[in-house]
Amino acid sequence: MLSNITIGQYFPGNSLLHRLDPRTKIVVLFALIVALFLFDRPADYLVMSLLTLAFMLLSRVPLRTLLGSLKPLWWILLFTFLIHLCSTPGEEFAHLWVFSLTFEGLAHGFFICLRLVLLLLLSSLLTFTTSPLKLTDALEALLSPLKRIGVPAHELAMMMTIALRFVPTLIEETDKIMKAQQARGADFVTGSIVRRLKNVVPILVPLFISVFRRADDLAMAMEARCYHGGEGRTQMKQLHFLPLDYLAWGGTALLLAVLAALWLL
Amino acid sequence: MAIELQDVSFTYLPGTPYERQALRGINLKIQEGSITALAGHTGSGKSTLLQHIGGLLHPDRGQVCIDGADLAAHTKQEKRAALAACRKVGLVFQYAEHQLFEESIYEDIAFGPRNFGLAETDVEARVREAMARVHLDYDAYRDRSPFQLSGGQMRRVALAGVLALHPAYLVLDEPTAGLDPRGRRELLQMIRELHAAEGTTIVFVSHNMEDVFAIADEVVVLRQGMILLQGAPADVFAQGEQIAAAGLRQPELMRLLSALRAAGVPLSAEETAVRTPAEAAQAIVCALKEKGGRTHAQ
Ligand SMILES: Nc1ncnc2c1ncn2[C@@H]1O[C@H](COP(=O)(O)OP(=O)(O)O)[C@@H](O)[C@H]1O
Numbered sequence: 258m259l260s261n262i263t264i265g266q267y268f269p270g271n272s273l274l275h276r277l278d279p280r281t282k283i284v285v286l287f288a289l290i291v292a293l294f295l296f297d298r299p300a301d302y303l304v305m306s307l308l309t310l311a312f313m314l315l316s317r318v319p320l321r322t323l324l325g326s327l328k329p330l331w332w333i334l335l336f337t338f339l340i341h342l343c344s345t346p347g348e349e350f351a352h353l354w355v356f357s358l359t360f361e362g363l364a365h366g367f368f369i370c371l372r373l374v375l376l377l378l379l380s381s382l383l384t385f386t387t388s389p390l391k392l393t394d395a396l397e398a399l400l401s402p403l404k405r406i407g408v409p410a411h412e413l414a415m416m417m418t419i420a421l422r423f424v425p426t427l428i429e430e431t432d433k434i435m436k437a438q439q440a441r442g443a444d445f446v447t448g449s450i451v452r453r454l455k456n457v458v459p460i461l462v463p464l465f466i467s468v469f470r471r472a473d474d475l476a477m478a479m480e481a482r483c484y485h486g487g488e489g490r491t492q493m494k495q496l497h498f499l500p501l502d503y504l505a506w507g508g509t510a511l512l513l514a515v516l517a518a519l520w521l522l
Numbered sequence: 523m524a525i526e527l528q529d530v531s532f533t534y535l536p537g538t539p540y541e542r543q544a545l546r547g548i549n550l551k552i553q554e555g556s557i558t559a560l561a562g563h564t565g566s567g568k569s570t571l572l573q574h575i576g577g578l579l580h581p582d583r584g585q586v587c588i589d590g591a592d593l594a595a596h597t598k599q600e601k602r603a604a605l606a607a608c609r610k611v612g613l614v615f616q617y618a619e620h621q622l623f624e625e626s627i628y629e630d631i632a633f634g635p636r637n638f639g640l641a642e643t644d645v646e647a648r649v650r651e652a653m654a655r656v657h658l659d660y661d662a663y664r665d666r667s668p669f670q671l672s673g674g675q676m677r678r679v680a681l682a683g684v685l686a687l688h689p690a691y692l693v694l695d696e697p698t699a700g701l702d703p704r705g706r707r708e709l710l711q712m713i714r715e716l717h718a719a720e721g722t723t724i725v726f727v728s729h730n731m732e733d734v735f736a737i738a739d740e741v742v743v744l745r746q747g748m749i750l751l752q753g754a755p756a757d758v759f760a761q762g763e764q765i766a767a768a769g770l771r772q773p774e775l776m777r778l779l780s781a782l783r784a785a786g787v788p789l790s791a792e793e794t795a796v797r798t799p800a801e802a803a804q805a806i807v808c809a810l811k812e813k814g815g816r817t818h819a820q
């Protein structure tokens with residue numbers, strides 16, 4: 258019933274993108290997003306689109322899965338496009354009620370949408386090729402310089418890790434509880450809305466109890482193993498930069514430099 | 523009338539990297555009135571099989587029939603028959619006490635019967651009876667919160683919640699997991715009493731071979747989603763190598779008796795009828811007496 262929810266976004270694999278250090282991926286993604294917003298001439302869009310396409314092929318994640326991540330954006334895209342189409346002044350090609358549709362609006366709308374799509378695809382590529390645990394490790398590593406000004410980098414990362422760790426567990430638990438109540442004749446699919454809402458109680462109460470029990474157990478287990486925050490804590494899986502990472506850093510820097518140079522010319 | 527599985531296969535999360543085939547071509551017939559135990563290593567597909575019997579999962583291939591009615595329905599008429607067939611099966615999940623949610627024990631047990639559309643007077647009778655079956659005093663416990671009970675008592679309330687549905691087939695997933703020895707013994711006793719009193723067909727999953735040996739009259743051993751062994755407990759457990767291959771152990775009781783026999787204690791062939799420690803003790807005493815008598819006579 259809930260089994261069709263994929264666990265997180267991560268798509269296990271061993272492609273070049275999967276092997277890239279997660280810190281590199283986050284930084285490169287950040288740089289590319291900045292580039293997307295800074296450079297907005299058609300040629301720049303072409304470069305970014307080709308780059309995204311190359312990454313999509315490199316990731317070996319099935320195209321359908323990747324494009325599936327665009328689904329929630331569909332309405333926003335349509336809406337954005339329409340607003341730009343109707344509200345950009347310029348050479349009018351049609352008139353609709355009080356709106357004038359312009360060629361400039363058409364182009365503008367298209368590029369804005371392209372920008373959103375590229376943004377989402379690039380971010381999805383990060384989450385598709387990086388396991389949540391690696392992602393939080395990388396976040397902690399990248400945030401740790403900010404510890405000096407009081408950002409609790411370790412605690413933030415630990416909270417994220419724990420939350421992510423328990424998502425599949427809770428989905429599984431919900432599935433189990435739903436099945437158990439169904440076995441006692443509960444019906445979650447038919448009946449009036451009031452009845453269906455009432456039927457949520459037999460799921461939520463056990464679920465909450467289970468969440469608190471798990472949180473309690475986890476806190477106890479962590480304490481029993483002398484967990485006391487991030488100070489002096491080492492990691493089992495150390496992050497290491499590989500030659501591949503330096504290549505990615507270099508490539509990104511070069512790309513940004515070229516785009517910037519073209520912009521200034 | 524029976525539970526019949528024909529060539530049942532099932533795969534979790536097909537078409538994803540997490541795809542996992544849990545059942546492979548299971549053929550199984552569970553006779554009415556029997557006590558059948560499903561044994562197997564963790565991940566061998568026992569729980570998945572039980573959920574198929576309860577109609578909560580439907581096979582990718584093959585079919586599951588309860589008293590001749592296919593649980594996977596397509597047409598409207600079939601759906602009604604399937605629902606009726608499903609309702610004959612009472613499914614008790616592993617750690618069933620984790621599904622309690624009501625404020626009082628009475629309300630929790632009444633949840634199922636009310637869902638089945640019973641009138642309130644019938645519901646009360648059902649709750650009363652179910653609580654008696656699990657040895658909980660009706661007047662003392664009906665208004666207490668289920669969350670104030672001990673683990674074993676909570677498990678019994680959850681069991682009562684299913685028994686109140688009057689299932690013809692009671693299907694339990696690891697009913698004794700996590701209970702102390704006493705809770706375990708009591709629960710097995712309740713299952714046996716129910717079987718004796720109502721003739722309810724029992725299917726249960728267990729990791730504990732003593733439990734299986736004590737109450738089952740048919741054992742099905744699963745391995746990697748397939749049936750490895752099937753038959754009477756004494757016959758199945760006699761196949762030591764296969765049992766070990768399935769990641770299981772022979773029951774301690776059986777190993778004790780074999781060891782004694784190897785050491786020269788003249789245990790009679792009736793030992794196959796020995797199921798519980800008490801019966802075993804008696805058989806051993808008899809055998810030793812006999813042996814003692816013989817040595818005296820010489
Ligand atoms: N909800 C689920 N989603 C994905 N895989 C599952 C799910 N439930 C069980 N499995 C897998 O199916 C196999 C059989 O599981 P299960 O029937 O629970 O075994 P058992 O009860 O014998 O321990 C296991 O490999 C398990 O990992």
Ligand SMILES: [Mg+2]
Nearest residue numbers: 568569616695
């Ligand atoms: Mg199981």
